[in-house]
Amino acid sequence: MGFPEVVKRIEDLRDDSVQFLSRICSIPALGPENAGIGEMAKYIVVKDEVLKLKPDEIIELPAPDNRVPDGVRPNLLAIFNGRDRSRTLWILSHVDVVPVGELRLWDADPFQPHVEGGYLYGRGVEDNGQALAASVFAVRAVRETAEFAVNVGLALVSDEENGSLFGLDYVLRTRPDLFGPHDLILAPDAGSKDGDVIEISEKHLYHVKFTVSGKQGHASRPDKCLNTLRVASHMIVAIDEALHRRFPDTDTFFSPPESTFEPTKKDSNVQNVNTIPGEDVFYFDCRVLPQIDLADVLAEMNSTAKSVAERFGAQIRIEEFLRSESPHGTPADSPVVIELAQAIQEIYGVQPRPCGIGGQTVATFFRKKGLAAAVWEKIEGWAHAPNERILVDNLVGNTKVFARLMI
Numbered sequence: 001m002g003f004p005e006v007v008k009r010i011e012d013l014r015d016d017s018v019q020f021l022s023r024i025c026s027i028p029a030l031g032p033e034n035a036g037i038g039e040m041a042k043y044i045v046v047k048d049e050v051l052k053l054k055p056d057e058i059i060e061l062p063a064p065d066n067r068v069p070d071g072v073r074p075n076l077l078a079i080f081n082g083r084d085r086s087r088t089l090w091i092l093s094h095v096d097v098v099p100v101g102e103l104r105l106w107d108a109d110p111f112q113p114h115v116e117g118g119y120l121y122g123r124g125v126e127d128n129g130q131a132l133a134a135s136v137f138a139v140r141a142v143r144e145t146a147e148f149a150v151n152v153g154l155a156l157v158s159d160e161e162n163g164s165l166f167g168l169d170y171v172l173r174t175r176p177d178l179f180g181p182h183d184l185i186l187a188p189d190a191g192s193k194d195g196d197v198i199e200i201s202e203k204h205l206y207h208v209k210f211t212v213s214g215k216q217g218h219a220s221r222p223d224k225c226l227n228t229l230r231v232a233s234h235m236i237v238a239i240d241e242a243l244h245r246r247f248p249d250t251d252t253f254f255s256p257p258e259s260t261f262e263p264t265k266k267d268s269n270v271q272n273v274n275t276i277p278g279e280d281v282f283y284f285d286c287r288v289l290p291q292i293d294l295a296d297v298l299a300e301m302n303s304t305a306k307s308v309a310e311r312f313g314a315q316i317r318i319e320e321f322l323r324s325e326s327p328h329g330t331p332a333d334s335p336v337v338i339e340l341a342q343a344i345q346e347i348y349g350v351q352p353r354p355c356g357i358g359g360q361t362v363a364t365f366f367r368k369k370g371l372a373a374a375v376w377e378k379i380e381g382w383a384h385a386p387n388e389r390i391l392v393d394n395l396v397g398n399t400k401v402f403a404r405l406m407i
Helices: 003-012 013-022 040-051 125-146 168-174 228-245 292-311 335-348 362-369 392-404
Strands: 057-060 076-080 084-094 114-116 119-121 150-157 184-186 197-202 206-214 260-266 278-290 316-325 353-357 390-391
Touching: 003 013, 003 125, 003 278, 013 040, 013 114, 013 119, 013 125, 013 392, 040 076, 040 125, 040 150, 084 125, 084 392, 119 392, 125 150, 125 390, 125 392, 150 168, 168 362, 184 335, 184 392, 197 335, 197 362, 206 228, 206 292, 228 260, 228 278, 228 292, 278 292, 292 316, 335 392, 390 392
Parallel strands: 084 150, 084 184, 197 353
Antiparallel strands: 057 076, 076 150, 114 119, 119 390, 206 278, 206 316, 260 278
């Protein structure tokens, strides 16, 4: 049997794949950084589904983490043997999700996925449930109707949303032998609405924490206090202006083409309105073009902080919260990019183009090891947003793309 039979089987499994995705996304899988208990409950359901496919090899690599009840963060690698044993097609998805955010902005319970108007709604259905379900059901469809041309590996990991220390980073540190230079590595963790973008390069990811210290006191006596919220507000504007002025470079290969410097999280300060805060903590999320040295970014932040601190008589401490420098990108003519582009064109009828993105995906961990990895999905673009959703047709179509790579 050939690919037409595989396609028909995928279409026949449409409802099953939706039900599986709905089931796993009804289980919160939040890391401890997000007040969660980890991925284990969801992982067990995913593992059971993978075991039904009878993989030729199962490798579990639990990463120790005493912050979660199970004491570990689970990682699973399932390998299915193909005719050509010299290389493996790896499809990597992550099990964890982000918090729901402001619940009032959701139209329904985020952890009770439901189908409406051709869409499946729920937290984690796009990030990264669609990819996970598509990879599992692509294997199932090929397993039931054809044979694998190459070895196929499903890598299902934890902790992607908080840096991958207990996920892919742990897997690569523990078993670097599992991935080789001839393997085809696909991380379906970003994409576009038309499915016409293959991500092969990423910006530097740089999270920076700012702590402003002043003097707390009664709001009726600002003359006896040093209001850190005011200082922090001036600091945010000054940092924003200084960084954009200092680093105006653009590169149209990336979207957006410029470096971005966004103030994001702010820690709580005082609990009552009539108290002037004596400490404020806020963060910047920076996505920096690869040609820019992060040391220069930090130097500009320190220079600006010194100026603001002197102006107000405050103390400002700057700490690197997360620093992940982008490695060399995946070559546009690498086998994984070429074969993926052919599969996308066959299934969706579009000619994909290689590009760079501002987000950072798990592909960067492979690239840091000198391994070519491509990032692709056809998505609606609702990751991390209220009313996160996928188009069910994309779930089915992406399953076909993955299966095309397997035979």
